[in-house]
Amino acid sequence: MSRLSLSxxxxxxxxxxxxxxxxxSAWLQMAASGRHEQEVTQRLSAGLAAHIxxxxxxxxxxxxxxxxxRRLFTMLMAVNPSVEVYVLGLDGRIQAQAAPDGHLKxxxxxxxxxxxxxxxxxxxxxGDDPRGEGGRKVxxxxxxxxxxxxxxxxxxxxxxxxxxxxxTQVAAGGVLRTTLWSIALVALLGLVxxxxxxxxxxxxxxxxxxxxRRFEQEGVQSLEHAAPALQRVAAGGDEIATLGQAFTRxxxxxxxxxxxxxxxxxxxxxxxxNISHDLRxxxxxxxxxxxxxxxxxxxxxxxxxxxxxxxxxxxxxKVGLLSQQLFELARLEYGVVQPELDRFVLADLVQDVFQKxxxxxxxxxxxxxxxIAPGLPTVTADVGMIERVLTNLLxxxxxxxxxxxxIAVRLSARADGVQVDVSDTGPGIAQALQPVLFTRPAFSAxxxxxxxxxxxxxxxILQLHDSDIRLVAQDGRGAVFRFWLR
Numbered sequence: 089m090s091r092l093s094l095s096x097x098x099x100x101x102x103x104x105x106x107x108x109x110x111x112x113s114a115w116l117q118m119a120a121s122g123r124h125e126q127e128v129t130q131r132l133s134a135g136l137a138a139h140i141x142x143x144x145x146x147x148x149x150x151x152x153x154x155x156x157x158r159r160l161f162t163m164l165m166a167v168n169p170s171v172e173v174y175v176l177g178l179d180g181r182i183q184a185q186a187a188p189d190g191h192l193k194x195x196x197x198x199x200x201x202x203x204x205x206x207x208x209x210x211x212x213x214x215g216d217d218p219r220g221e222g223g224r225k226v227x228x229x230x231x232x233x234x235x236x237x238x239x240x241x242x243x244x245x246x247x248x249x250x251x252x253x254x255x256t257q258v259a260a261g262g263v264l265r266t267t268l269w270s271i272a273l274v275a276l277l278g279l280v281x282x283x284x285x286x287x288x289x290x291x292x293x294x295x296x297x298x299x300x301r302r303f304e305q306e307g308v309q310s311l312e313h314a315a316p317a318l319q320r321v322a323a324g325g326d327e328i329a330t331l332g333q334a335f336t337r338x339x340x341x342x343x344x345x346x347x348x349x350x351x352x353x354x355x356x357x358x359x360x361x362n363i364s365h366d367l368r369x370x371x372x373x374x375x376x377x378x379x380x381x382x383x384x385x386x387x388x389x390x391x392x393x394x395x396x397x398x399x400x401x402x403x404x405x406k407v408g409l410l411s412q413q414l415f416e417l418a419r420l421e422y423g424v425v426q427p428e429l430d431r432f433v434l435a436d437l438v439q440d441v442f443q444k445x446x447x448x449x450x451x452x453x454x455x456x457x458x459x460i461a462p463g464l465p466t467v468t469a470d471v472g473m474i475e476r477v478l479t480n481l482l483x484x485x486x487x488x489x490x491x492x493x494x495i496a497v498r499l500s501a502r503a504d505g506v507q508v509d510v511s512d513t514g515p516g517i518a519q520a521l522q523p524v525l526f527t528r529p530a531f532s533a534x535x536x537x538x539x540x541x542x543x544x545x546x547x548x549i550l551q552l553h554d555s556d557i558r559l560v561a562q563d564g565r566g567a568v569f570r571f572w573l574r
Contacts, residue, residue, distance in 0.1 A: 098290070102282045110271045110278075127212040129246050130226040134211075136171070137230035137242040146175055146184070146232060146242065161186035172245040174218060175232070183240060187219055194218045202229045202241055217245055292328045296335060303339060307346075363541075367410060370403040377403070413541040420548040427470035427552050434467050434474075434506050434573065435460045438497050441478045445486060453491050456482075459498040464506050467573040473549045474573070478510070480542040481569055485512035489566075505574035513566045522559055 140146075146156050157175060164173055175184035180199040185192060194216060201215035206229065214224035228244040323329065377400040381393065388396070419425045435458075442456050449456050478497070485495045493513040500507045517525060526547040543557075550557050550571050560568040 098286050099283055102286065103279050106275055106278045106282065110275045114271050123212065126214075126226045126247070130212045130228070133171075133228050133244070133246050135228070136246075137228040137244045140173065140244070141230040141232050141242045157184045170247065172219065174243040174245070176241040176243050178238060178240055180241075182218060185218065191219050193221055197243055199241070201227070202243070205229055206231070215243075215245075219245075292332065296328065296332050300335065363410070363414065367407065370406040370410075374400050374403040374407070410541070413545060417541055417545050417548065420545065420552070425473075425552075427473055427549075429468050430471055431466045431468050432471055433464075434508070435464060435499060437471065437475060438478065438499065441475060441482060442497075444479070445482050448486055449495070452486065452489075452493075454486060454489055455494045457494055457496040459496055461500045464499055464501055467506055469553050469573050473552070477546050477549050477571070478508075480546050481510040484542055485510060485514065485567075488512065489514040502572060505572055507570065507572045509560070509568055509570050511562075511566055511568040516565055516567050517559060525559060526557065 140160065146160065161173060164171060173186065174182050174197065176197055176199075177183050178199075180197045180202075182192075182195055182197065195218075197216045197218060201213055201224075205213045205215075205227070212226050215227045215229075217223050217225045225245055225247045227246055230242045231238050232240045232242060377396045381388070381396050381400075385393075438458055438460070442458060445456060482495060482497075489495055489512045495510075495512045498509040498511070500509075526543050547557055553573065555571055555573060557569055557571040560570045562568050
């Protein structure tokens with residue numbers, strides 16, 4: 089049974105229930121038909137016993153009238169052999185009967201049903217069958233009177249032995265076959281209709297099952313081919329439609345997550361490639377100058393040796409900075425670092441960060457401009473992390489702004505906190521780099537402006553503060569980075 093499909097199991101259960109219902113219906117129909125027939129027979133023959141009692145002197149003052157009884161039995165056997173007539177005493181004891189030898193099973197008849205019938209009880213009323221073991225049959229009864237007094241009863245069984253035998257023969261023949269054929273036909277038609285109905289009802293479930301199997305075998309690529317079937321399944325309002333809608337949403341989420349994983353994997357590959365490039369350049373330069381110092385140690389003068397060492401030391405700092413940024417980004421990505429939230433005034437933090445870059449800006453004749461709106465609310469954030477964000481943005485702006493340029497930090501109020509804009513008058517961000525500026529280290533030879541690991545660190549820190557950073561489009565030259573804190 090467990091190996092069968094849901095549709096097949098439903099069909100088998102339906103077939104079994106249908107056959108059981110047809111059998112019960114046939115039994116109830118035959119029982120009701122028999123009871124109806126007995127009621128009709130009793131109603132039609134209700135006055136038979138009274139007619140016999142009124143027209144035949146079955147009893148005299150001194151007892152039973154044997155001659156009248158014999159004439160009665162002979163006449164009834166010839167006219168209607170299906171009835172059986174008995175003459176009963178007041179106590180129900182049988183006084184006269186015409187049963188063949190050995191057929192009489194009882195010598196006394198219960199008089200309670202006779203009284204109910206005579207009192208007008210609802211038909212059919214069943215009484216004892218003297219020729220039966222324990223069966224009860226419809227009857228007709230009337231009191232016998234002698235000299236105005238009750239002397240007994242005329243008791244007529246309306247469905248006698250001969251009638252029962254004939255009914256049994258007929259039922260064993262055409263009637264039973266007709267009934268069985270009727271049941272079989274009804275069951276067959278009902279089964280066909282049920283199978284068709286089950287197939288129509290379970291069709292959405294089969295389509296959903298097929299879509300699930302294709303999704304299991306082919307992955308997210310199967311969703312495009314399964315979309316029409318899933319739309320048909322989800323169009324209804326029943327439980328299968330709800331299941332189809334849930335599966336569609338789940339498959340779409342899985343497909344979206346798969347695309348995100350694919351994108352993340354591609355970004356990871358590009359990140360490794362760019363980091364390898366960024367590491368290889370200063371390491372190659374560092375190796376070259378150290379090798380030159382080793383090979384020409386006896387021929388280089390003090391000034392040249394010092395210049396080579398300073399260049400090698402500068403390349404070493406680049407490698408160290410890049411390694412530090414990689415370590416910091418890894419800690420942020422894997423959740424090692426979590427923000428410790430405090431409330432503070434963001435304007436004070438901006439002034440502190442400006443002090444760190446005053447000398448660097450003066451050496452390049454650049455101006456650091458704070459543009460702070462009055463009455464700004466305090467923000468809730470990790471002071472060290474936000475300082476790191478401002479430091480990376482200002483360092484990036486100073487390095488890519490030409491001499492005499494301007495770097496500005498603008499703080500303005502918004503409905504849910506403070507908005508921060510960091511702008512410069514540098515060459516701006518190349519169009520090709522803007523989509524990936526915060527997702528991987530990028531480099532543009534035309535502008536010498538790179539996203540670098542610094543912007544990736546900035547984005548991750550702001551995400552930990554339920555914020556984000558974006559590049560704001562503006563006319564003219566320069567770049568504007570915007571984020572907000574609450």
